[in-house]
Amino acid sequence: QVQLVESGGGLVQAGGSLRLSCAASGRTFRTYAMGWFRQAPGKEREFVARINWSGSSTYYADSVKGRFTISRDNAKNTMYLQMNSLKPEDTAVYYCAAGPGYAGSRWSQYDYWGQGTQVTVSS
Numbered sequence: 001q002v003q004l005v006e007s008g009g010g011l012v013q014a015g016g017s018l019r020l021s022c023a024a025s026g027r028t029f030r031t032y033a034m035g036w037f038r039q040a041p042g043k044e045r046e047f048v049a050r051i052n053w054s055g056s057s058t059y060y061a062d063s064v065k066g067r068f069t070i071s072r073d074n075a076k077n078t079m080y081l082q083m084n085s086l087k088p089e090d091t092a093v094y095y096c097a098a099g100p101g102y103a104g105s106r107w108s109q110y111d112y113w114g115q116g117t118q119v120t121v122s123s
Contacts, residue, residue, distance in 0.1 A: 002026045002098045002112045009094060009117030012086055016121070020081040022096030022114060030054075030074040033103040035110060036081050038092035038119075047105040048094070049081060061105070064090075086121045093118050 008020040022034070036048040049060045049070035058070050067086075072079040079096060094117050097103075097110035 002029060002032065004096050004098060004112055004114035006094065006096050006114040006117040009119045011120045011122065014086060014088055014121055014123050016086050017082070017084045018086065018119060020083065020094055020096075020117060020119075022079040022081075024077045024079070024098065026077075029077040029098070031101075032098040032112075033101050034070075034072060034079045035097045035099065035103060035105075036070060036079075036094060037097060037107055038090075038094045039116075040092040043092075045095070045107050047107070050104060051079065053101060059105075083119070086119075088121045088123045091119060091121050 003025040005023045033052055035050040037045050038048050039045040047061050051058045051070045051072055055072050067084050069082040096114045098112040099110035103109040
């Protein structure tokens with residue numbers, strides 16, 4: 001079992017940057033695929049980015065490609081999301097998730113979730 005805790009959210013102006021972290025408990029972190037999702041008020045949870053167990057493979061939603069970077073440090077049991085050139089439409093609660101190796105862009109493929117961290121981008 002994995003417990004996940006996100007941090008790093010906050011209020012930032014459009015064009016600014018934030019770095020989210022997802023700290024995981026347990027010695028099995030390195031075996032999981034990890035993902036970032038977000039949910040804005042009144043909207044469904046949507047996929048942001050995904051990274052495989054080793055960090056060698058990543059992919060992104062089109063809406064964040066070229067602006068966001070997902071990474072992980074298995075020695076620190078931590079995953080990151082570097083967010084640059086933020087836009088007001090990036091405003092949402094951001095969640096990290098852990099799942100089996102095949103977990104991809106669908107939230108239902110993930111088994112463990114953090115509590116979320118709020119990101120607000122002002123125009």
